[in-house]
Amino acid sequence: MYLGNLNFLHYYQPQPIIYKLGLISFYWYGLFVVLGALAGIFAWRYYNRKVELFINNDYFLDIIIGCAIWGLVGARVYHVLCELFYYWRNPLEILLIWRGGLSIFGALIAGAIFIVFFARKKHFSLLTLLDGYVLAILVGEAIGRWGNYFNQEIFGSPTNRWWGIYINPSNRPDIFYSYSYFHPTFLYQFIYGLVFFLATLIFLNIIKKITPGTILSFYLIFYSAGRFLFEFLRTDYQPVIGFLRLSQWLCILMFCTGIFLFLQIKKNFVSQKR
Numbered sequence: 001m002y003l004g005n006l007n008f009l010h011y012y013q014p015q016p017i018i019y020k021l022g023l024i025s026f027y028w029y030g031l032f033v034v035l036g037a038l039a040g041i042f043a044w045r046y047y048n049r050k051v052e053l054f055i056n057n058d059y060f061l062d063i064i065i066g067c068a069i070w071g072l073v074g075a076r077v078y079h080v081l082c083e084l085f086y087y088w089r090n091p092l093e094i095l096l097i098w099r100g101g102l103s104i105f106g107a108l109i110a111g112a113i114f115i116v117f118f119a120r121k122k123h124f125s126l127l128t129l130l131d132g133y134v135l136a137i138l139v140g141e142a143i144g145r146w147g148n149y150f151n152q153e154i155f156g157s158p159t160n161r162w163w164g165i166y167i168n169p170s171n172r173p174d175i176f177y178s179y180s181y182f183h184p185t186f187l188y189q190f191i192y193g194l195v196f197f198l199a200t201l202i203f204l205n206i207i208k209k210i211t212p213g214t215i216l217s218f219y220l221i222f223y224s225a226g227r228f229l230f231e232f233l234r235t236d237y238q239p240v241i242g243f244l245r246l247s248q249w250l251c252i253l254m255f256c257t258g259i260f261l262f263l264q265i266k267k268n269f270v271s272q273k274r
Contacts, residue, residue: 074110156183220258
């Protein structure tokens, strides 16, 4: 009971808009996206210093801008494709990104493709760039999850637990209209991402020399494993292929890719030792 009284999220009813100035509205979602992006930039710069990847400010700015633009486009395109029937009927809403609807999978894929071309053009280590990139994505997504909370989206199935969050009837799926409290999957993903990020920072400070691709492989393995499980709770619409949601199939692909990459890194490390 005492812990339940401490959980303000159980009773608090969030509103998407922070402040209105005339015709201009400032959204919590946008604020947390910006905060997540800034945190990701600082994390990426920290990683570059740690591995002594001396990228001049102009190149680093080019990478950040490129990842931001293509990541945003990819995040929105992925979301729109997943809910194509809705946006086919409401095409103008595709542009209303401040209302939510940015997929981390789309951002991850589009940003990674940009980095591949950038690394080839500028002759940088691709795996090292991707290590820093996923570290930035990890902390950026964790912080950005709070935007989902204020938009009352991407919540989980109904629950009577004291940490359940209230969801307005207009935001509930029809089959859950009679329920009031739902699993705060945004909070689960925030905690998981933050713990994973802090563990990665500890790892970076313990290991003296980091083999390129190590952070990337860890991200692909552990992020996909956690996200795969969280998907069982989420109630937002996703295309279902067979018996799994589309995101879960992507998680399986990410997990297998991460395992393969880690084994290759380990194999090369052993070969160099000999």
